[in-house]
Amino acid sequence: MVMILLIALPVLCAALLPLAYRAAEDRASWLALAAPLAGLAVLAGVGADVLGGHVLVWRRPWLESAGLNLSLRLDGLGFAFALLVLGIGLLVCLYARYYLPRSRSTIRFFTLLLLFMGAMLGVVLSENLLQLLVFWEMTSLVSFLLIGFWSYRADARKGARMALTVTGGGGLALLAGVLLLGHIAGSFELSAVLAQAGAVQKHPLYPAVLVLVLLAAFTKSAQFPFHFWLPHAMAAPTPVSSYLHSATMVKAGVFLLARLYPVLDGTGLWFYLVSMTGLATLVVGAAMALLQEDLKGLLAYSTISHLGLITLLFGLDTQLSTVAALFHIFNHAVFKASLFMAAGIIDHETGTRDLNRLRGLRHYMPHTALLASVASLSMAGVPLLNGFLSKEMFFGETLAQELLGSFNWVIPALATLAGALTVCYSLRFIYGVFFDGRPRPEDLPHYPPHEPSPYMKIPVEVLVVICLVVGLEPSLSVGALLAAASVATLGGPPPAYSLSLWHGFNLPLLMSAVSMAAGSVLFFRRRGVFHRYFVSLQPWNARDRFEAAVAWAEGTARAITRALENGSVQRYLACLAAAMVLLPAWAWWQGAAGSAPLAGPLAAGPLDGATAAGMALLALGALGVVASHRHRLTALILLSACGLLVALAFTRFSAPDLALTQLSVEVVTVLLLVLALYFMPRSTLAVDAAPAPGPGRRLRDIAIALAAGGALGGAAYAVLTRPYQSIGDFFLANAVEGGGGHNVVNVILVDFRGFDTLGEVCVLVVTALAVQALLKGMRLPAPGLGPNGFPWSRQGHPLLLSILARLMLPLTLMVAVFILLRGHNLPGGGFIAALVTAVALLLQYVANGVLWTEARITLDYRALAGAGVALAGLAGAGSWAFGAPFLTAAFGHFHLPLLGEIELATAMIFDLGVYLAVIGVTLLILSHLGVKHREMQPERQEQQEQPGLQVQEENA
Numbered sequence: 001m002v003m004i005l006l007i008a009l010p011v012l013c014a015a016l017l018p019l020a021y022r023a024a025e026d027r028a029s030w031l032a033l034a035a036p037l038a039g040l041a042v043l044a045g046v047g048a049d050v051l052g053g054h055v056l057v058w059r060r061p062w063l064e065s066a067g068l069n070l071s072l073r074l075d076g077l078g079f080a081f082a083l084l085v086l087g088i089g090l091l092v093c094l095y096a097r098y099y100l101p102r103s104r105s106t107i108r109f110f111t112l113l114l115l116f117m118g119a120m121l122g123v124v125l126s127e128n129l130l131q132l133l134v135f136w137e138m139t140s141l142v143s144f145l146l147i148g149f150w151s152y153r154a155d156a157r158k159g160a161r162m163a164l165t166v167t168g169g170g171g172l173a174l175l176a177g178v179l180l181l182g183h184i185a186g187s188f189e190l191s192a193v194l195a196q197a198g199a200v201q202k203h204p205l206y207p208a209v210l211v212l213v214l215l216a217a218f219t220k221s222a223q224f225p226f227h228f229w230l231p232h233a234m235a236a237p238t239p240v241s242s243y244l245h246s247a248t249m250v251k252a253g254v255f256l257l258a259r260l261y262p263v264l265d266g267t268g269l270w271f272y273l274v275s276m277t278g279l280a281t282l283v284v285g286a287a288m289a290l291l292q293e294d295l296k297g298l299l300a301y302s303t304i305s306h307l308g309l310i311t312l313l314f315g316l317d318t319q320l321s322t323v324a325a326l327f328h329i330f331n332h333a334v335f336k337a338s339l340f341m342a343a344g345i346i347d348h349e350t351g352t353r354d355l356n357r358l359r360g361l362r363h364y365m366p367h368t369a370l371l372a373s374v375a376s377l378s379m380a381g382v383p384l385l386n387g388f389l390s391k392e393m394f395f396g397e398t399l400a401q402e403l404l405g406s407f408n409w410v411i412p413a414l415a416t417l418a419g420a421l422t423v424c425y426s427l428r429f430i431y432g433v434f435f436d437g438r439p440r441p442e443d444l445p446h447y448p449p450h451e452p453s454p455y456m457k458i459p460v461e462v463l464v465v466i467c468l469v470v471g472l473e474p475s476l477s478v479g480a481l482l483a484a485a486s487v488a489t490l491g492g493p494p495p496a497y498s499l500s501l502w503h504g505f506n507l508p509l510l511m512s513a514v515s516m517a518a519g520s521v522l523f524f525r526r527r528g529v530f531h532r533y534f535v536s537l538q539p540w541n542a543r544d545r546f547e548a549a550v551a552w553a554e555g556t557a558r559a560i561t562r563a564l565e566n567g568s569v570q571r572y573l574a575c576l577a578a579a580m581v582l583l584p585a586w587a588w589w590q591g592a593a594g595s596a597p598l599a600g601p602l603a604a605g606p607l608d609g610a611t612a613a614g615m616a617l618l619a620l621g622a623l624g625v626v627a628s629h630r631h632r633l634t635a636l637i638l639l640s641a642c643g644l645l646v647a648l649a650f651t652r653f654s655a656p657d658l659a660l661t662q663l664s665v666e667v668v669t670v671l672l673l674v675l676a677l678y679f680m681p682r683s684t685l686a687v688d689a690a691p692a693p694g695p696g697r698r699l700r701d702i703a704i705a706l707a708a709g710g711a712l713g714g715a716a717y718a719v720l721t722r723p724y725q726s727i728g729d730f731f732l733a734n735a736v737e738g739g740g741g742h743n744v745v746n747v748i749l750v751d752f753r754g755f756d757t758l759g760e761v762c763v764l765v766v767t768a769l770a771v772q773a774l775l776k777g778m779r780l781p782a783p784g785l786g787p788n789g790f791p792w793s794r795q796g797h798p799l800l801l802s803i804l805a806r807l808m809l810p811l812t813l814m815v816a817v818f819i820l821l822r823g824h825n826l827p828g829g830g831f832i833a834a835l836v837t838a839v840a841l842l843l844q845y846v847a848n849g850v851l852w853t854e855a856r857i858t859l860d861y862r863a864l865a866g867a868g869v870a871l872a873g874l875a876g877a878g879s880w881a882f883g884a885p886f887l888t889a890a891f892g893h894f895h896l897p898l899l900g901e902i903e904l905a906t907a908m909i910f911d912l913g914v915y916l917a918v919i920g921v922t923l924l925i926l927s928h929l930g931v932k933h934r935e936m937q938p939e940r941q942e943q944q945e946q947p948g949l950q951v952q953e954e955n956a
Helices: 002-023 025-051 076-099 104-125 129-147 154-185 190-195 197-202 206-220 229-235 238-244 249-259 268-290 295-315 319-350 366-380 386-400 410-434 454-472 474-490 507-524 526-537 542-564 569-592 609-627 632-652 656-678 695-720 728-739 744-752 754-775 799-822 830-848 850-856 861-882 907-930 938-944
Strands: 056-063 068-074 891-896 900-905
Touching: 002 025, 002 056, 002 068, 002 076, 002 104, 025 056, 025 076, 025 104, 025 474, 068 076, 068 104, 068 129, 068 190, 076 104, 076 238, 076 249, 076 319, 076 454, 076 474, 104 129, 104 238, 104 249, 129 154, 129 229, 129 238, 129 249, 154 190, 154 197, 154 206, 154 229, 154 542, 190 197, 197 206, 206 249, 206 268, 229 238, 229 295, 229 542, 238 295, 238 319, 249 295, 249 319, 249 474, 268 295, 268 410, 295 319, 295 386, 295 410, 319 366, 319 386, 319 454, 319 474, 366 386, 366 410, 366 454, 386 410, 386 454, 386 507, 410 507, 454 474, 507 526, 569 695, 609 632, 632 656, 656 744, 656 830, 656 907, 728 744, 744 754, 744 907, 754 861, 754 907, 799 830, 799 907, 830 850, 830 907, 861 907, 900 907
Parallel strands: none
Antiparallel strands: 056 068, 891 900
């Protein structure tokens, strides 16, 4: 339960933030701070056990047949990353409280930040790989909203779209990789996958799994050549950059490498793909960081470079390199988060991030200058700071690797070059911003600059102190944490290593000295490099290239669409029907012609006169719809007759539930179509000036229709005349014993396939909201004449219909409640009862008008539909309290005074949720369509104001 609490705390606080804002603006931001603070307290409670080597696993079965369970895992690796997510999240929330102006959008910012925190915790704590994938995609979606938080800025919108495109593509690769990995290991549970490491690496699909997983990790962690999205994500507010792009989101990719390291590591393909990608990213990122003119751009490319360093360490063929990678993950998160916050302070107090305009800020912001300088020196790997320790381990591992044979020297040489570039851009950050003269008033929008609020600097101070403490006392500060994370990553005890500050004079120390000296020289000769880059080479703009690629893709899609779509529904239907006939016919001819006749060994069922007559009437009705399709009302009447005949067919073949559903849906659908027809011309002849189709086209359509019908009929005949085993036997045998109901159809809907029903109800609610949004503000011309050219009646609501509707309402509602309550054992259920209730309420709209009805029915249909979905979801989640999978139904027999023995089933709660949701959806759509007449007819409203003149108030 500890791990559930860790994920639930930020999500719950995110849900409460808007409510807290209504009560008091200041309280909302403190609530945002409470989530990570409480999470850290929970984490501290289990810290001793996890750091001692225990692995905490919580698991609840859910969709076991699909391999998806609710499983969480807290080991040393998950603990370390959860500590980063919560610890730096707490500091970022405090920083953002003073960085952002107080407004309603601030609450939206904190809400998104907490949702991202919960999603990131879900990634690092997931035991089930499918569940990890869900949280992985949530981080991409929420980061899209955070990067584009200032949506009025074009660079924010484009940066957010670029980030979502690249990381979303990686998410699709991860989906395929996880599915293949689960197929090979026989389970999606991480414990089972780790135990099958040998089998995974020997499987023929191992290369595909490795490439797909690495694509996901490389896109998320901005590895070359997918690195271009990260600098453009700097259009986000600085707290977002400090959190997502230094400590959490970009670390998700390297976390995936660490989590699956025991499964995928150990092959040459892993070593070369991971190490070469990391090496390229390390050097390219460092070189590009040196050439940036924007302060956050410099930090973004330096982040790319350090992520490449971490990836390179995971790819090297030594186990100690993995320990060094984990160590640098922690160190980089600390000093880079502090640097982003310092950059935000500079931007906040000066109004600019342009390195060409910033200089001499130490005279006005000495405290900020000190903090940023210490963090920059840590990034450069200066001794006595945490960055120096992990850089020394990195240099040592590049010397110990044996990947390239006689060219092994290339990796340490390039590592030294990257170290020199790191020193150079770190010195540029320090010297260019805080020294190099004094600031000029014309360069700074906010002049003179000054120190920010003391509370805004506290997060930076805390992180800088951590840089110092880890640098001076690494074993005492992070030794236990690093050891626990290393054991979880390697799957066993790590090799011996030392976190001492001094290891004597050795080659790694020499590489550090060379990189620092070379970086210092390069810094003082940087102007020639800048001139060559910006004048001679013309910088390559990734955003312009990406936008050009998007424009090309859109143009190609439009060209394909124009070639395939001409706006003719008849053409689309003809193509679909032809494909439906020709493809199966060709397959049957190739595989079974002559050896498998259409008719099977079983005799066809007898055809009685009543059934034949019903089929003939149904066919005639369908032909009538086609023949009268240009006269819409006539076609609708014939179409409703076909629906009634289908309901009778269900009754004939002993399907009363389907018959009731068909009748209810038919009534609601016909009413919806009648409302739609009111705003449409009474005949297509009034608007369709195209000539009638000729005999050739008619013959073509008749042939396609006959072929499609014959193919479907033939397929049905072939199936029904062959022996088969229906899944219905299972439901019939288990409906009473497993679901506690004799109505098998309803038991299937609310129990055996309750998850499908819940998903369908959610889709219905989303559809209703979409319809409402489409109808909002729509302007529809009111028709002057009705069918057959007659004017609309001035008596919109006949007195007899109004009285009958009021009398029928309680009777119809009583029938609906009766159908709802009996549905578990007799024909009925929540869906049918909801449609009956909706029809009863809609009858009031038709008989009495929208104004009269809405004055008496004050329901918020959106809230009603939402309450239904929530009730159905809670009914499913309630199973967890008893240790059962989601939506597991329970039932029992109880003896009540006076009533005697009765049966109660928890499925009734779920059915009630379906009932409320369907009522809300149906009335939300139909009432909004019906009210259009009142909203869009000002000339009729004027007529209503004239005394003695009665017209139709609205058509509902």
